[in-house]
Amino acid sequence: MSWNLTDFDLSPECLRTFAEVQRLIGRLEGLNLSRPVPKLRAKNRARSVRGSTGIEGNRCSVEQVEAVARGETVSLSQKEQLEIRNALEAYAALPEFDPFSVDSFLTAHKRLMGNGLDLAPGRFRNGPVEVYITETETRAMPAWETVEPSMRALFEYLKTDEELILIKSIRFHFECVNIHPFFDGNGRAARLWQTRLLMESHPVFEFLDVESMVFEQRDEYYRHIRAAQECGRADGFVGFMLEQIRRSLSNLWKNSATGSGGYVDRIAAAKQSLGDGFSRKDYLQLFKTISAPTASRDLAAAVADGLLLREGDKRTAAYRFA
Secondary structure (H helix, E strand, O other), X not given: OOOOOOEOOOOHHHHHHHHHHHHHHHHHHHOOOOOOOHHHHHHHHHHHHHHHHHHOOOOOOHXXXXXXXXXXXXXXXXXXXXXXXHHHHHHHOHHHOOOOOHHXXXXXXXXXXXXXXXXXXXXXXXXXXXXXXXXXXXXXXXXXXXXXXXXXXXXXXXXXXXXXXXXXXXXXXXXXXXXXXXXXXXXXXXXXXXXXXXXXXXXHHHHXXXXXXXXXXXXXXXXXXXXXXXXXXXXHHHHHHHHHHHHHHHHXXXXXXXXXXXXXXXXXXXXXXXXXXXXXXXXXXXXOOOXXXXXXXXXXXXXXXXXXXXXXXXXHOEEEEO
16 A cells, blocks of 8 residues: 555653553553543543643633533633534544444544534545644645545554554554544544544543643644654654553542542442452452551441441441442
């Protein structure tokens, strides 16, 4: 095929980050935390939407995204509110998309950019386009005639290549932005699809906020994209994205497993990991960073709130979920 993947090598630092990502995934899945507690899932989804739309210039806050999700009107432009509603719908539909299907990808773009945001949502562009790389300088993107064959070749790579899905997802992210298959919404679609690809092997990624990590370092994000386009190698971009994935996994681990979200979140996480008839010792084994008095307070509060039932007393007490 005429289209080729952009080359990159994993530096020793990237390999260490990659190993840490794999370790964090294993810890989360080992504790059955692949579906974080509902409150944390909702917060991370709002952060993802704020991040991905914010990278493109939307001024929304996480709180405003949460308000839009509740059907409330916020002090943003109609376009910004539409971007948020579309993104919320697209991220909610993630499990419905086939990560290896071009048609499914086009459907996702239509969800993201429909309702008037883009003149041709869900369709590859049929004309030339330029993007700003500085306030005064633009770069012409690949000829529109090459878009569909390049995207089909990219999806063929996703379906047939034996690379790990983690690497495939980052490759796709960059190549999609580089091919620029749509008149608008290319970055949003690329970030959404990276999440969908990651979910294929690790369901925990549905509820991560990698986009929020990228948003916090969006200047670096664009710098790495431009550098890769100029030199024809994606080493820096791959390293950057691996680090954002690591940061997001680390935050989820801290919030879910160490209890920074409060005792209710710890009890909800315990419900996913412990069967009925568990002891305080079992609870401490699950949350290794909390103290024995904190564990006792958690369990007593959960009993008082009706979340747990207790049998026995003190050291012999056993707990089961109400």
